[in-house]
Amino acid sequence: MPPCRTPRTLLAIPASLALLGLAPTGLLALAPTGSHTLASGYSTESRAFASPAPTGSNPVDAATDAALALLVAQGKAPAAALLTKDDSGSRFADAGQGISRSDHFRAGSITKTFIATVILQLSAEHRLSLSDTVDAHLPGLLSGAGYGDSLTLRALLTHTSGLYDYTADTLGAVPVTPLQAVRIALAHPPSAAPGQYAYSNTNYVLLGMIVERVTGNSYATEAERRILVPLRLTGTSFPGARTTLPSPHGRGYAADGSDVTELDPRVAGAAGELVTTLTDLDRFYAALLAGELLPPGQLREMLDTRAAHGSYGMGLYPVKLPCGTTVWGHNGRISSSYVRTAATVDGRRVLTFRVNTDGIADPDLEPALLAAEFCPRTE
Template structure:
């Protein structure tokens, strides 16, 4: 799910949230972003912490919990939940009915952060270069209708500046396809943007998944499991392939029309959005990534460099600057029946993941208000 092209400093908080006391001290403006749900805060220490009662006496936690409740009341989600972690511990909160702390769920485009991490690890090992062209690894695949893999680099794929058409615009993210079929769908269209211009496209990350396999001889799922899931002990995270069922425990997932879409073929998204995970695992992953546990310093800086995408996107991550001056990094994800959002401070010491059990949030102002409630200082 792409971040909306809005100014990086957000511009307006809904008046109803202010009336509920959700505006942190010194915060006068917060505009909608296109990040989607669950917020959680995390630390580089992956120990299990006891969760206090939701909200408690902490004014910031109460504000965050109130914002979460609005995702159900005004955002038209059956249920919402968050896991917030920092150096003092972790806190789970939920609203509505149907989401447990340990539930597995589909994370959509959050998958892209995992794929980008594997590609950058391969670059650190000198097994590929971000300046390599697509043709250097997949010769002749990207051609036709004005598309040319000889002129597109891996950097362009990672930063969504390739201009390639998004295959899910044709499939609506509901048709299972192989990676090759997804690319062929995209290549029936001319470029959707001039190369070098930021234009979010799931096709980019399907191609990166294919390149990981070409370079390593293993699927992107196998490489991500070996390089990320196993070292970080992300036991609730998986790349399900064609498996339509979620692992236990899990709740139900609903489309915007209310139909039950818990059973889903993950090949509708592939390397662009296949991941199944948990709140705890996403907090741990983003904390470890931003703390430098998965990439050398130079490659982590490369991941956070948004200049290629003109400030909109790094590589599998994007920043949002909050009105209090804090910039949070992370990604959102939307897939049929699930919306998730992880945001973290740049050092990974504070992370928030939240999710809803439907396709998205009806009111786009609610998500940025939740981020501000969690990450901007608040006093009574």
Template sequence: MAPVRAMTAALVCLVLLVLAPTALSAQWSPSAQAVLPMLVTRGGAPAAALLAQEGTRTRYASAGTGVARADHFRAGSITKTFIATLVLELAAEHRLKLSDTVEQHLPGVLSGPQGDVGRDLTLRALLTHTSGLSDFTSDTQGLVPLSPRQAVRIALTHPSPGPGRYSYSNTNYVLLGMVVEQVTGRSYATEAERRIIAPLRLTGTSFPGSRTSLPSPHGRAYAADGTDVTELDPRVAGAAGELVTTLADLDRFYAALLGGRLLSPYWLHEMTDTRTAHGLYGMGLFPVKLSCGTTVWGHNGRITGSYVRTAATMDGRRVLTFRVNTTTVADPGLEPALLAAEFCPRTS
């Protein structure tokens, strides 16, 4: 799922004017909790939930029925932040370079009708979505379980304009998952467990592989047409969107990442450098400038039956994750409204 980039400033201002509490003396307004029900009433979600964290303080809110604070859910493309972190940790250990070509690590994998495009593509291009590779999910609609090589072969049936232009593609991160396995001799799931999940004690987070069920506790997940899609084969997304997690774990992960607990300042700067992607994307993270001028960092994730968004301040001290138990929020203006309600300072 491509990051949300369009901010609907007029809607944000209207929502804040109507919903912001007037009796609060704190500098920051917790009115994201007031915006949340609109994801159900106007966004068409059966249920929605959020968990905000600032230091040791947390705030939980839900709307609709069928979600709970401890629920496990599918996080879709938020998986990309985990994969990018693994790649940058390997770069920090000098086990690969971002300037390495795909061909160096995965010989012949990108050989297709247009020739061996892997000789021209760097790992940096994959991380920043500037490879030019087609998104395999455009063909599968995120419904067909595939092996990584099958996903890449589908992408190669479409012509590539070559690297340089930003174009969000799940194929990039499937390839990065393959690179992690080639470099370490272990799957990206195993590497994520030992490098991220276990050290941060993300007890509700896992890479389920081909397991179609969610761990307990969990609610139900629904497609846009109301079909129950709680049972889903994660191989429809692989390293681009396989992750299962919880609200608390995502808040903890992004706070730790942006707070410098997983990467050194040098590599965290690389991760948040958006110049390669023309200001639109870093490496597994993207910035959004809110209507008040505040910029938040994070990622979103969409997979059939689930939409999730985590956003945080640059230092990771303030984090918000919200989710709905369906594929899409019908009103695209609600997401920026909710983020502005959480992160923009009060003006009165």
């Protein structure tokens, strides 16, 4: 299919708007805000989360709360919140004003972990193979675009396809169909050599299209059936074209401070349209890494970073903390929200935090928060 020219309207979007997806590096400046306070609570529970109760002087909790407060005080975010989960229960903490424990929010590129899980489930069912070419499922779509006919699903999952990231043109601000997103990408030469890691939202838009071609259902329908319903993720949804958030929810802000709570999710599609809650993300990543959603072979594939030279698995990426602990998860940025989930490889300890704007001003704040939570501490 011949590529189309990028519409002029896409090229005229102000550069101040946030990019939709996020590789493991690169953060945007935040809007200024005022003074902030910190509150935290603890609850003991098994599979379901209960209402928070007062916490003690656990040094890990205190260090994590202090790091969270810095996201607001130094990062200039209006508000930040986190939910941790381990064998003893869950703990919620918030800094600033504007985020509650039960809020729904946009999760951006965390959507990719859900899409990768569906693809790997289909692989386990022998309905597709990770070695399949894109052309085998979407014949002719990439023809004549310089990618050959050997681009595989594995390359899409690991961001080693070289496909140009369409959101570099749309800036995460223009609603597009999946086909339009792919055509925008194909109007550009490859952004990297085949086999080289280069994060691109286009990869996961294509994977969403492949899910639909293989199953006859949208990626949203398949993810709901395979993930949301079995795990009872009642606060999570794929909103499609719905611009509003479910209740309850707070406000979300762009980097310039403007209110962008209402947003057409088609700016993101399979690369980042998910709406969810802190509780649901902790539950999802805990279940995924514990082996509740994938057979052992497919989970090993998901955690294998060799194709991306250590940078990325399949819908997950690792971060080695200063204490030597490696955590797995993903982040997501979309106008109104920056979200990060990280977990131990067995899923027994999970942290999800979010700020109600596009990113984090100081790139050292996020690893400091992860280290505070996952690295051993004593009084």
